[in-house]
Amino acid sequence: MTDNSSTPETEVLSLLPTRLRTARRDKGLSLDAVAKLSGVSRSMVSQIERGESSPTIATLWNLTRALQVDFAGLLEGVDEPAGIEVLRNAHVPLIANAGQGCSIRILSPPEEVGRHEVYDIRFKENGILDSAPHKRGAREHLTVITGNVRIKAGQQVELLGPGDTARYPVDQPHTISAEAGPAQVFLVVQDA
């Protein structure tokens, strides 16, 4: 394999072998077992796990299915904090000047932006939050804590009460608004 470790980006590939081996061992599988499961030969699996060959996406795909690992995450860097991170109520970052009559509390860490954002949004009476389209494939997951809200995504409109949940694509203009009196909602944005 041609490993010209010149660019730091390339080294991400060097993580793959160990990750695969770990995944297999964690499941207590032998090379032979995954070979049968994945259709990739024992020897190939061995070579790949030792970084002696750079697999075709086809074979890598088969391996990930057999090992039940997420193909997507396989190439990402690993840099998660170790312990419990606590964000106190008083210290939650706020966005006050978005929309009208609403304050957005940012509960997710900056590192996760784009993959996984969590917000606690509080609307005053008649509060409204208008959003421009995000990236294609992005979705929002909204649950009402208190009050009533109206969701508009593209053409469609829905009314939600306490405890209700809505999920919708946000690669289009969308609006959240308090319906009659104040409201509080919990919002998870996925793949924005």
Add this chain to the structure above:
Amino acid sequence: MTDNSSTPETEVLSLLPTRLRTARRDKGLSLDAVAKLSGVSRSMVSQIERGESSPTIATLWNLTRALQVDFAGLLEGVDEPAGIEVLRNAHVPLIANAGQGCSIRILSPPEEVGRHEVYDIRFKENGILDSAPHKRGAREHLTVITGNVRIKAGQQVELLGPGDTARYPVDQPHTISAEAGPAQVFLVVQDA
């Protein structure tokens, strides 16, 4: 390339060529241009885009960098529902017999299991929820709506009040429990 389209999963790979070509054309780049940018030869890029060969992850990686596309998302299927999905309070699926004195309301759709799970958990006084370790890299993101809770992840323990948020890795045993009186929390599980 050996495209034995027997399993439906395999067809995900067939999406890759078009996606790459689209990405390139959208940027208005020629084969030659991406060849120079990525270090992959013109002809190879052409073959890959036409599905006539299944690239090595090494070369695919170089391509993604040149085209500035997300390697992770490149292999994901596209099957998200189009409109707003609503889940009414009364119809939220419940897990009653997990832990003691707590009921878990499942807010995320079954399709998302493993990537992105959202729960609304309600504890009675002294309620407790014990969980076995999940997959490595998994994290939980917990926000307290009402009451006080105690989080235990591995050795570490934290006490949270209303509005507080905690994030922690869950590739280890972890416990959530109501601290003094009942509590309600919002839980997002990532990459479980």
Add this chain to the structure above:
DNA sequence: GGAAAATTTCCGTGATTTCGGAATTTCATG
């Protein structure tokens, strides 16, 4: 239309992956 330029596909060659089986190592057990 026709010629020039650019873009893409085809083709021969060398490097790399992939496979199946043999050889080696590791591990449990008496």
Add this chain to the structure above:
DNA sequence: CATGAAATTCCGAAATCACGGAAATTTTCC
């Protein structure tokens, strides 16, 4: 410490990927 079984690594041969240059196609412009 010997022995057998299991797991892993080594070793050809066949298949496929990857490259650079030539042919073919498409685009542009007069």
